Amino acid sequence: MNALMIKGLIFAAVLIGATVAVVSSMNIDLSDPINMITMIGAVAIAGLSVGVSIKYINQMKTDTATGELVDHNWDGIGEYKNELPSGWAFSFLGTLIWAIWYMLAGYPVNAFSQIGQYNEEVLAHQEKFEAKHKNADAATLQQMGESIFLVQCAPCHGETGDGLSGKAQDFATRESKEQILDVIANGSNQLKYPMGAMPGGMASGADAEAIADYIVGGMKGEAPASYGVCAGCHGADGAGNGGTAPNIADYDDVLVHNVLENGKKGVIGIMPSFKGRFTPVQEKALTTYLHSLEN
Numbered sequence: 026m027n028a029l030m031i032k033g034l035i036f037a038a039v040l041i042g043a044t045v046a047v048v049s050s051m052n053i054d055l056s057d058p059i060n061m062i063t064m065i066g067a068v069a070i071a072g073l074s075v076g077v078s079i080k081y082i083n084q085m086k087t088d089t090a091t092g093e094l095v096d097h098n099w100d101g102i103g104e105y106k107n108e109l110p111s112g113w114a115f116s117f118l119g120t121l122i123w124a125i126w127y128m129l130a131g132y133p134v135n136a137f138s139q140i141g142q143y144n145e146e147v148l149a150h151q152e153k154f155e156a157k158h159k160n161a162d163a164a165t166l167q168q169m170g171e172s173i174f175l176v177q178c179a180p181c182h183g184e185t186g187d188g189l190s191g192k193a194q195d196f197a198t199r200e201s202k203e204q205i206l207d208v209i210a211n212g213s214n215q216l217k218y219p220m221g222a223m224p225g226g227m228a229s230g231a232d233a234e235a236i237a238d239y240i241v242g243g244m245k246g247e248a249p250a251s252y253g254v255c256a257g258c259h260g261a262d263g264a265g266n267g268g269t270a271p272n273i274a275d276y277d278d279v280l281v282h283n284v285l286e287n288g289k290k291g292v293i294g295i296m297p298s299f300k301g302r303f304t305p306v307q308e309k310a311l312t313t314y315l316h317s318l319e320n
């Protein structure tokens with residue numbers, strides 16, 4: 026065994042010793058197979074590095090160069106005429122071919138983007154979700170709606186949907202008298218119903234009061250005569266004529282969809298738009314849940 030070998034073995038022992046010391050100081054559980062394999066790998070790398078270094082240091086000491094020198098020399102230093110190593114040449118050629126493929130077919134044509142892939146995966150997941158819950162029963166929708174509501178809507182509407190003392194819609198009734206009087210006076214143009222905007226000033230004074238009381242009261246009993254002007258668009262029952270105007274008696278699928286899609290700025294405040302955030306099944310679930318909050 027020569028001196029170099031002995032130095033190498035000492036060096037390997039120091040490397041392995043240091044690795045073991047660090048690992049034991051970190052309280053790593055070596056009964057975990059992954060940790061054990063990593064540890065064996067670290068020891069193997071230390072051994073191999075020292076072994077390979079010794080081989081080449083020895084070779085440097087004993088090797089003599091052979092071959093034909095070029096004619097020129099630089100201050101006594103010559104250069105051999107070396108063949109281009111074939112491995113190097115093939116790798117260079119391979120890189121060229123790969124670069125051409127990458128420019129023409131790999132990247133710009135089949136542009137890959139992480140965001141695109143994410144969106145595709147979300148869409149695929151949503152399709153699966155929609156298919157799975159296509160015929161969800163009322164109890165499932167109710168539960169689903171409640172969990173969405175608690176996360177997305179409760180911060181404004183309150184955990185029980187009571188509107189947090191007037192900061193947002195109280196779902197116990199469809200709309201408050203204050204809200205209805207505001208719409209009668211000022212109209213509304215934000216929910217994108219097929220009927221378009223509702224003009225303001227269609228009733229005032231006692232007529233407006235009577236209409237508002239009637240709607241807040243759940244549209245029971247005989248309608249005040251002045252409600253006639255509203256019935257043309259909202260229907261005699263207030264249900265909105267098949268979704269062409271808002272249902273003012275009840276939270277229905279169309280209303281919840283339109284409010285989520287467009288947001289709403291009303292007398293209470295601003296409800297942000299949730300456009301694109303929910304699938305149709307999730308919107309249905311929210312409607313089902315809002316229904317359960319109504320008196």
Ligand code: HEC
Nearest residue numbers: 208213214215216217218220221222223227255258270271
């Ligand atoms: C010309 C048709 C039309 C008439 C008449 C009409 N409305 Fe409307 N109403 C609408 C439309 C359309 C909307 C939704 C407008 C929008 O996009 O914001 C609406 C919205 C409303 C809203 C707000 C609903 C919500 O959830 O934000 C209330 C309340 C309302 N109308 C009550 C009335 C009352 C009360 C009358 C009678 C005095 C009346 N409307 C007359 C078409 C009409």
Ligand code: HEC
Nearest residue numbers: 177178181192193194284289290291292293294295296311
């Ligand atoms: C940032 C606060 C905020 C969040 C979050 C919020 N809302 Fe609202 N929402 C409001 C306010 C404020 C109103 C009352 C707007 C008005 O008429 O003045 C409202 C009104 C409503 C209405 C009644 C609309 C109408 O035309 O009568 C519905 C339905 C509704 N929200 C559903 C939801 C649902 C479902 C969620 C959760 C996905 C939600 N909101 C999240 C603030 C919020």
